[in-house]
Amino acid sequence: MTLRAIWLHLRLPFSIYLLPVCLFAMTLRPGITDWWRAIWVLLIIHVLVYPAANTFNSYYDKDEGSVNGLEAPPPVDRTLFWVSMGLEALALLAGAFINVQFVVFILVYGAFMKCYSHTSIRIKKRPIASWLLISTFQGGFVFLMTYMILQNVTFYDLFVTSSQIGLGLGTLISTLNILALYPVTQVYQHAEDASRGDLTISRLMGVRGTFINAWVCLLASGVGFLIFYEGTWPFFLMIALTTPGVVYLAALTYRVWQNPAAADYRAAMWMTRLTGWGMNIFFLIMLAYKS
Template identity: 45%
Template sequence: MIQRSTLLHLRIPFFFYLMPVFLFAWSISPQPELWRVLLAFFIVHFLLYPASNGYNSYYDKDEESIGGLEDPPPVSKELLYVSLLLDGIAMLLGIFLGGWFVLGLFIYGLVSKAYSDERIRLKKYAILSWFLAGTFQGAFTFLMVYQGINQTPVEELFQARILIPAGLTTFLLMGSYPMTQVYQHAEDARRGDMTLSRLLGIRGTFIFTAIVFMSSVAGYFYYFYTYYAPFHFLLFVVCLSPGLVFFLLWFYRVLKNNSAANFRSTMRLNQLTATGMNAFFVLFWVLIH
């Protein structure tokens, strides 16, 4: 019987916040077989991501709030073993989607483990960890999913119509990533982890996110205008608007009191943004197929 603390640290519901990457790759796919889409979704969101969450939680041993878990319980060795087991199951099931997909799972797993593993701990390096997290949770996962569900030859992935949306997922994540660290400055400081949010400061994190977000929106405009229609971009903006409004109101509160940069507000922003993007990509798929 798996301990409750282990299940909590796997943070399985947290996949909802990363689901837009998968949905974007699926929405622009030609006509992949349904079983491939469902299998890839299960592997990525119920095996790969929880394995990564659990492994990092084991080495972080957080005592304060972390993404998706307000009061993390103490970790046990079981969490490490379960995380490695989930990684193994993911790669075994990934065989059905091809060798390249399995290789992608393996590489993602290595990088995600290096993030918190005490022997490497990329989390200590603000710029490097920010760049790798955005790249692997964004473009790398996008391309891995697209290749796996469509069985696309790897050389065909290097086309603008595929690379541009892959890059846009990374760009958006690079903007939002520091926001996930904005309430963790005290705990990160105790461990000696210089995250990007700590480097920027609380207000600097909000300003940085706003700049990168607006730049990425310009990129999405170019993509939808070039490959689809202006209407798709307008729908994209409408779906993101609740998150944008909340972000601005939250920033206003933070300007008056830094303590407003807390866990619950961060999770609220994540929920609004992820819900809007997930809804958009489902609607986008309906409109273009």
């Protein structure tokens, strides 16, 4: 494989759209006291952990059509497998400079993503299980991991002494957002998934069902944010910044209802960009406000 092909399979730009989960966790009280540590954690997750999972998935899927964050995947060979292993090793090494708990989190996340893609297990072939587990790991798990690592909180602190209602609600909201958007990133892959025998959650729901699910989960997430911010100004700022993504989703839903083929790669990625950047900007404002 060429270096360019490897770079494309890392899908680093797509990590930006997963960033809101970590930023959300960083806005929780008592706040960030060590910004260098926080930046180091964000880099490990988004530059090493996520790309390691992406390249592992790409190696075992060997997609020829558009995939999440990559419109025209280059052909893959065994090189990509070793790139994935190398990135994970670097993530573990870098995580060791934070603490042992972070290393354990990285190992657990990496193990799940291998079970998701590897041909001998391939959770991806089980639509409901893959949907729930991906949403839990990329949403609630990463949210809790970020909070616990940056606040030096142990599981004992979390489940025995912690009384933060916001932590549980933030975990739920983060999971709901992935439950909404993850199937949308599969909606243009139905033919290729069918050719491999993968009944993804989007194939199970159908094109229209995928968008109905997105609206239901996003509405539930919105109610969660309303409760989380107690109807104060941050909630309305969040609504304002995510409105472009919501309006685009509404327009796309209308087009899909008329013609399911409208749910193509570029449409899904535009929705992801608009919602992702809206949330990123919102949480960055909240971090600046609380600093």
